[in-house]
Amino acid sequence: MTQPSSARIRCVVFNAALGPLDYKVPAHLDVQPGHVVICPLGPRQILGVVWEADRLPEADVPEAKLRPILGVLPVPPLGAPLRRLIEWCADYYLAPLASVARMALSSTAALQGGSTVTEYRLSGRAPESLPKGRLTPQRAQAMDLLIDQQATIRELAEIAEVSQAVLRGMVTAGLLEAVTVDADRAYPRADPHHAQPALSDAQGAVAARLVAAVKARAFQPFLLDGVTGSGKTETYSEAIAAALEEGRQVLVLLPEIALTQSFLSRFEQRFGSPPVSWHSALKSSERRRAWRAVAQGRAQVVVGARSALFLPFANLGLIVVDEAHEISFKQDDGVRYNARDVAVMRARFEGVPVVLASATPALESLQMAASGRYERLVLPSRFGGAQLPTIRIVDLREDVPERGRWLAPSLVEGLHERLGRGEQSLLFLNRRGFAPLTLCRTCGHRFQCPNCSAWLVEHRLSHRLACHHCGHEVPTPNTCPECGEPDCLVACGPGVERIADEVAQILPEARVALVTSDTLTSAAKAAQFVEQAENKAIDVIVGTQLVTKGFHFPDLTLVGVVDADMGLEGGDLRAAERTYQQVAQVAGRAGRGEKPGEVLIQTRHPEAPVIAALASGDRDAFYEAETEARREAHAPPFGRWAAIIVSSEDEAEARDAARAIGGCAPRLPDVMILGPAPAPLSLLRGRYRYRLLINARRTSEVQKVIRGWLAPLRFPQGVRVAVDIDPYSFV
Ligand SMILES: Nc1ncnc2c1ncn2[C@@H]1O[C@H](COP(=O)(O)OP(=O)(O)OP(=O)(O)O)[C@@H](O)[C@H]1O
Numbered sequence: 249m250t251q252p253s254s255a256r257i258r259c260v261v262f263n264a265a266l267g268p269l270d271y272k273v274p275a276h277l278d279v280q281p282g283h284v285v286i287c288p289l290g291p292r293q294i295l296g297v298v299w300e301a302d303r304l305p306e307a308d309v310p311e312a313k314l315r316p317i318l319g320v321l322p323v324p325p326l327g328a329p330l331r332r333l334i335e336w337c338a339d340y341y342l343a344p345l346a347s348v349a350r351m352a353l354s355s356t357a358a359l360q361g362g363s364t365v366t367e368y369r370l371s372g373r374a375p376e377s378l379p380k381g382r383l384t385p386q387r388a389q390a391m392d393l394l395i396d397q398q399a400t401i402r403e404l405a406e407i408a409e410v411s412q413a414v415l416r417g418m419v420t421a422g423l424l425e426a427v428t429v430d431a432d433r434a435y436p437r438a439d440p441h442h443a444q445p446a447l448s449d450a451q452g453a454v455a456a457r458l459v460a461a462v463k464a465r466a467f468q469p470f471l472l473d474g475v476t477g478s479g480k481t482e483t484y485s486e487a488i489a490a491a492l493e494e495g496r497q498v499l500v501l502l503p504e505i506a507l508t509q510s511f512l513s514r515f516e517q518r519f520g521s522p523p524v525s526w527h528s529a530l531k532s533s534e535r536r537r538a539w540r541a542v543a544q545g546r547a548q549v550v551v552g553a554r555s556a557l558f559l560p561f562a563n564l565g566l567i568v569v570d571e572a573h574e575i576s577f578k579q580d581d582g583v584r585y586n587a588r589d590v591a592v593m594r595a596r597f598e599g600v601p602v603v604l605a606s607a608t609p610a611l612e613s614l615q616m617a618a619s620g621r622y623e624r625l626v627l628p629s630r631f632g633g634a635q636l637p638t639i640r641i642v643d644l645r646e647d648v649p650e651r652g653r654w655l656a657p658s659l660v661e662g663l664h665e666r667l668g669r670g671e672q673s674l675l676f677l678n679r680r681g682f683a684p685l686t687l688c689r690t691c692g693h694r695f696q697c698p699n700c701s702a703w704l705v706e707h708r709l710s711h712r713l714a715c716h717h718c719g720h721e722v723p724t725p726n727t728c729p730e731c732g733e734p735d736c737l738v739a740c741g742p743g744v745e746r747i748a749d750e751v752a753q754i755l756p757e758a759r760v761a762l763v764t765s766d767t768l769t770s771a772a773k774a775a776q777f778v779e780q781a782e783n784k785a786i787d788v789i790v791g792t793q794l795v796t797k798g799f800h801f802p803d804l805t806l807v808g809v810v811d812a813d814m815g816l817e818g819g820d821l822r823a824a825e826r827t828y829q830q831v832a833q834v835a836g837r838a839g840r841g842e843k844p845g846e847v848l849i850q851t852r853h854p855e856a857p858v859i860a861a862l863a864s865g866d867r868d869a870f871y872e873a874e875t876e877a878r879r880e881a882h883a884p885p886f887g888r889w890a891a892i893i894v895s896s897e898d899e900a901e902a903r904d905a906a907r908a909i910g911g912c913a914p915r916l917p918d919v920m921i922l923g924p925a926p927a928p929l930s931l932l933r934g935r936y937r938y939r940l941l942i943n944a945r946r947t948s949e950v951q952k953v954i955r956g957w958l959a960p961l962r963f964p965q966g967v968r969v970a971v972d973i974d975p976y977s978f979v
Pocket residue numbers: 445446447448451474475476477478479480481482606607631797798799800836
């Protein structure tokens with residue numbers, strides 16, 4: 249008998265340079281779209297996902313030349329809604345289908361089948377008991393750094409900062425022991441009724457609407473627009489409870505791992521057990537366990553970073569995007585997508601509601617609500633009668649800080665008062681390190697990154713100068729590398745470390761906590777900070793944007809914004825909006841308990857519209873003015889932006905490629921093309937960068953235009969051309 253023609257399948261294989269490939273299915277295998285299969289490719293093997301053939305371009309290989317697939321991996325097939333999402337992302341963000349599909353198969357361990365994983369930990373045997381007795385320095389270091397750790401050899405090697413070979417040697421020597429872990433052990437069940445709070449009337453009304461949408465099992469986007477401290481979490485938790493009761497899964501996206509910790513404990517209080525978390529710092533066994541539990545429908549609620557959007561949920565019933573305005577939902581390398589927008593698309597393909605929660609929604613989201621495409625739900629006041637804080641502008645031109653200091657006398661007085669009353673204060677400055685620029689007093693030499701067009705930032709705690717773009721670091725020198733003069737380096741401008749120093753001088757008795765991504769480096773440290781702040785073991789918090797959102801400390805009554813003008817400098821499209829959001833969010837940390845809060849905003853431009861709007865609390869007026877400005881500029885959401893970034897290690901090569909692209913730019917009435925020009929960050933990680941900006945009318949098919957424009961062009965090997973649709977970063 250001849251094989252039926254259905255035995256021919258089309259696969260998206262995991263090589264971004266290859267298009268879809270056709271294979272045949274051996275008679276003993278049953279293969280459906282979504283199955284992950286092993287495909288032969290020349291002498292090698294490659295993974296692929298089986299796709300509906302008619303949705304992909306033809307691969308015209310004659311039947312007789314087809315090679316059979318080698319096997320089907322023991323995981324459930326990727327569902328049709330996820331396949332449609334992958335197609336949509338590839339199409340919208342101009343990314344190879346293979347690159348997007350790969351994001352859905354983000355745990356290689358999960359694909360392997362088998363039910364156990366081998367991990368290693370210190371065996372507890374003392375090295376002296378071993379035949380050879382003494383430890384090499386590397387083994388000694390591993391013995392130190394691996395206390396209380398258990399993971400694969402590869403992960404332990406990273407933690408211990410030694411090679412895998414060293415650790416394998418330690419296994420043989422009996423210093424490390426193998427532990428067999430059940431890879432699919434169940435997660436504790438969440439109980440929708442565990443500790444259901446009594447909701448306020450406003451919360452109740454919003455929750456009822458969300459619960460109804462969950463039960464309706466249909467696509468419905470919501471904008472949950474509630475002031476800081478209004479209890480958005482409590483409210484959408486009712487929708488989560490409803491989904492759990494219906495036996496369906498929930499995905500909650502958070503913008504930062506640092507926020508996850510406090511979310512996990514709140515969730516546990518509400519539902520009796522923690523949700524499943526998903527982020528880049530998970531161990532491979534944890535990833536595997538989570539991925540499989542999601543795919544098999546056993547994971548009830550997943551809280552994660554943006555990559556969780558591509559998990560293969562078996563039975564999704566609800567998506568929540570908390571702090572939905574956050575720009576960290578935008579991914580700026582690899583597949584450049586916006587997780588907020590992709591979340592809405594996933595909900596659409598899955599046919600479920602999606603909740604975008606924020607106290608300071610993005611203008612794009614407000615506009616979607618205004619046009620009726622999103623349903624807007626409002627929580628207008630804080631929970632439990634707490635008042636929004638009063639806001640005062642500190643004009644730095646009149647209320648001048650002492651020489652060499654950054655805090656104005658009125659803010660200093662506020663800090664004194666709070667400390668006297670046993671209340672907490674928070675100082676916000678969105679700049680890590682001690683000082684953003686270091687120069688030599690004698691010769692004027694400025695410390696610059698060798699790989700990037702950026703200054704090195706001094707980190708005094710770690711005695712280093714660091715580039716915040718590429719991670720390049722050098723120990724802070726004692727002498728100027730240019731003129732050789734000793735002790736001549738001057739720190740210019742403030743970072744949070746410098747503000748913390750200043751607080752220590754002003755209030756020597758205060759307990760100061762520095763909160764940045766340099767200090768909250770792990771979930772444990774984040775948890776420790778939250779605990780200390782809650783137990784009032786901290787008087788003054790000095791932090792970057794990491795402390796602006798999510799935290800709830802009832803005794804925090806003063807917030808000082810050290811430099812409200814910083815975000816407005818160099819102003820891109822969203823500078824004013826971003827400043828508004830950051831300041832409003834950090835202001836929202838004040839007075840969340842019974843005691844009223846006060847916010848002092850330091851500025852040199854009290855007349856700037858965004859500062860005036862913050863002072864008067866007139867959010868609507870601010871958004872209206874911004875909306876009009878965007879409309880005039882044909883900026884999102886009224887027009888579209890896209891960027892083409894051309895880079896190479898060779899400057900001339902990058903420039904020539906950018907010019908070649910510019911030279912064949914399409915001329916269309918509804919598309920305007922700017923550039924090419926050197927990017928503001930013209931050197932990044934050793935690559936020279938040029939960019940073109942595309943501003944298009946809402947109605948134009950900008951992706952199609954760019955695709956047609958770039959497709960015929962060929963560039964030298966070293967040139968990279970990246971397209972950023974709806975860019976957030978203009979550097
Ligand atoms: N119905 C309720 N019953 C008891 N406590 C509540 C209720 N609603 C809110 N709260 C409490 O009020 C505080 C503020 O709520 P929550 O943190 O959810 O606000 P939010 O809207 O997410 O604020 P933000 O946007 O500032 O993060 C929390 O401590 C929360 O536990």
